[in-house]
Amino acid sequence: MLVKTYASSCYGIDAITIGVEVNITTGTKYYIVGLPDNAVKESLQRIESAISAIGKRMPRQKIVxxxxxxxIRKEGSSYDLSIAVAILGASNQFQPIDLHKYLIVGELSLDGSLQAVRGALSxxxxxxxxxxxxxxxxxxxxPEAAVVDGFDVYGAQHLKEVINHLSGQEKIIPLKMDILAKFSQQQDAHEVDFADVQGQENIKRALEIAAAGGHNLILIGPPGAGKTMLAKRLPTILPPLTLEESLETTKIHSVAGQLNTNDAILTIRPFRAPHHTISNIALVGGGANPQPGEISLAHNGVLFLDELPEFKRNVLEVMRQPLESRNITISRAKFSVDYPAxxxxxxxxxxxxxxxxxxxxxxxxxxxxxxxxYLSKVSGPLMDRIDLHVEVTPVAFKELSAQKGNEKSNTVRERVVLARAQQAARFSGAQNTYSNAQMSPALVRKMCRLDEGSQQLLKSAMERLGLSARAYDRILKVARTIADMxxxxxxxxxxxxxxxxYRSLDKANWAN
Incomplete structure (x- = not known):
């Protein structure tokens, strides 16, 4: 008897529906066809044990x-549940009702319990x-799948629950979730705040500018000056995630297996801080079975690289193209996947x-x-993509011990949101441009016109300070953001x- 069910698998951050056909005929062997990998081939051993655990039997016939x-190559263990249901149906051990209405995914344990899979939202x-x-x-x-509105989500703990539901014996109650309420409640769930930082007002100003324009930034200073502490608080002043951004970010983390099962959806911007021993594949993504890297896990958020010169040069260089295009394409012989970055x-x-x-x-x-x-460990082309260079000096004891109330992140974020709103209106007709940092050279010429006094000041600064030519556009973009603020x-x-x-490292003879 032939029975058909439907499963799914993720390619990149999107999913594709996979049909599962099971036919049982005279014979003795089991076969899985359709380009399965080892995890899929091994599923029959898990399925046989799970079927036995619920008091059913694995047919001793030819199963295809x-x-x-x-x-399309099939990878992972998410097909287990769909194959098990099809085998039980094809062997007449239960009579499924409206099987074609459901997509069925899940990994089976030997006792029949269901294990979580990656990419449930996608x-x-x-x-x-x-x-x-x-x-x-x-x-x-x-909970992750229930984010999708107008769609029934049935969560099961065991294979037996699924069989009872599909046969109509005991229906599973679909999970409903008010995602907008949950999303709005958790948008300010930050554990740190700008008010924690004593002093460093000039650095806070630079971070606010970076947040307002979406600019990349580098902090240069001695150990213990507060560079890491300041960087960790940058996400708290960025504009809140929109629901669309949140869904896209959640999909990436889910596909990568980085989403906490207690979190239905990511509500705050990600902050990723990989160690300097990271490989280039772990940073940008890839591998034999391509997975998102740190730059994609930081999508719509912040990627913090502490002790930048300690990273391997080839690791930093592979990041240059994604910094410009804001996505990464992982290519293999027979396929390629795109990850946003x-x-x-x-x-x-x-x-x-x-x-x-x-x-x-x-x-x-x-x-x-x-x-x-030491400075040359970071290449010029990479520094070319960093808009603000900020020198951080140690905080004096007087400032550290001061009892004054510092400005909170929410107050700073309000100003950032206003500046971003101006940019959104300015770039409403420009494709894939949402902040000043994303302006193309043509847009810079159009949106950053200078009066005579400003032009003379910039010309004088470039000649007197020995600023490089690549600093020109960066200065204009940052100046546009300051004007917006x-x-x-x-x-x-x-x-x-x-x-x-904010172009310290572009000054001639900076380290001499």
């Missing part, structure tokens, strides 16, 4: 399991798009190997050549003057 489309979204009325999946994945890069570094170059109190033991060699339609002299201050 066909996964279609046959030209799978549920695709199932609704393909016209299924509901999805049956492990109960651990049910629109993130803010925040990096930190010491100014020299000993860490005390330009320190106001401690002496640096490094020669000028040593400092230059002040509600100014035009870039003025003071905006250019402040933007110039």
């Amino acid at each position: 399991v066909n996964l279609f489309p046959a030209d 799978i549920a979204l695709q199932a609704k798009k393909d016209g299924f009325e509901g999805i049956i999946l492990p109960i651990a994945n049910a 629109s993130f803010m890069l925040i990096a930190s570094m010491n100014p020299c190997p000993c860490g005390y170059y330009n320190h106001p109190e401690k002496s640096c033991t490094c020669t000028g050549q040593t400092v230059q060699r 002040e509600g100014s339609d035009h870039i003025q002299v003071q905006h250019i003057a402040e933007a110039i201050q």
Whole structure:
């Protein structure tokens, strides 16, 4: 007898529906066809044990399991439940009702219990798009799938529950969730706040500018100056995630297996801080079975690279293209997958190997050549993609011990949101441009026109300070953001003057 069910699998961050056909005929062997990987081939052993655990029997006949489309490679263990249901139906051990209405995914344990799978949100979204009325999946994945509105989500703990539901004996109650209420309640669930930082007002100002314009930023200063503490608080002043951004970010984390089963949806912007020993594949994504890397897990959030010169040079270089295109394409011989990677890069570094170059109190033991060699570990093309270079100095004891009330993150974020709103209106007709940092050279010329005084100041600064040519566009973009923060339609002299201050590493002979 032939029985057909439907499962699903993720490719990139999107899912594709996979048909499961089971035919039982005279014979003795089991076959799985349709380009299955080892995890899929091994499923029959798990399925046999799970079927026995619920008092059913595995047919001792020829079983052919066909996964279609046959030209797409099937990976992972999410097909277990769908295959088990089809085998039981094909062997007449239960009579399924309306089987075609459900998409069925889940990994089976030997005792018949269901284990969570990756990509439940992507799978549920695709199932609704393909016209299924509901999805049956492990109960651990049910809150994530229930994010999809107008779609029935049935969470089960055991194979027996699924069989009882499909036969009409004992229906599973679909899970309902008010996702908008949950989303709005958890948008401010940050554990840190800008008010925790004593002093460093100039650095806070630079971070606010970076947040307002979506600019990449690097913090340069001695150990203990507060670089990491400041960077960790950047997400608290970024605009809240929109529901669309949240869904996209959740899909990435779910596919990567990084989503906590207690979280139905990500409500705050991600902050990723990989160690400097990370490989290039772990950073940008890939592998034999491609998975999202750290740059994709930081999508719509912040990627923080602490001790930037300690990262391997080839690891940093593979990040250059995604910084511009805001996505990464992982190509293999027979297929390719795309992962979004629109993130803010925040990096930190010491100014020299000993860490005390330009320190106001401690002496640096490094020669000028040593400092230059240390700084050159970060290539010019990568620095070209970082808009703000900010020198961080230690906080004086007087400021550390002060009892004054510092400005909270929510207050700063309100100003950032206003600046972003101006940019959204300005770029409403521009494709894939939402902030000043994303402006193309053509848009920079159009949106960042200078009066004569500003032009002369910028020309003088580039000549006198030895600023590089690549700094020109970066200064204009940052100046445009500073003007937006002040509600100014035009870039003025003071905006250019402040933007110039944020190009420390472009100054000639900075480390000599």
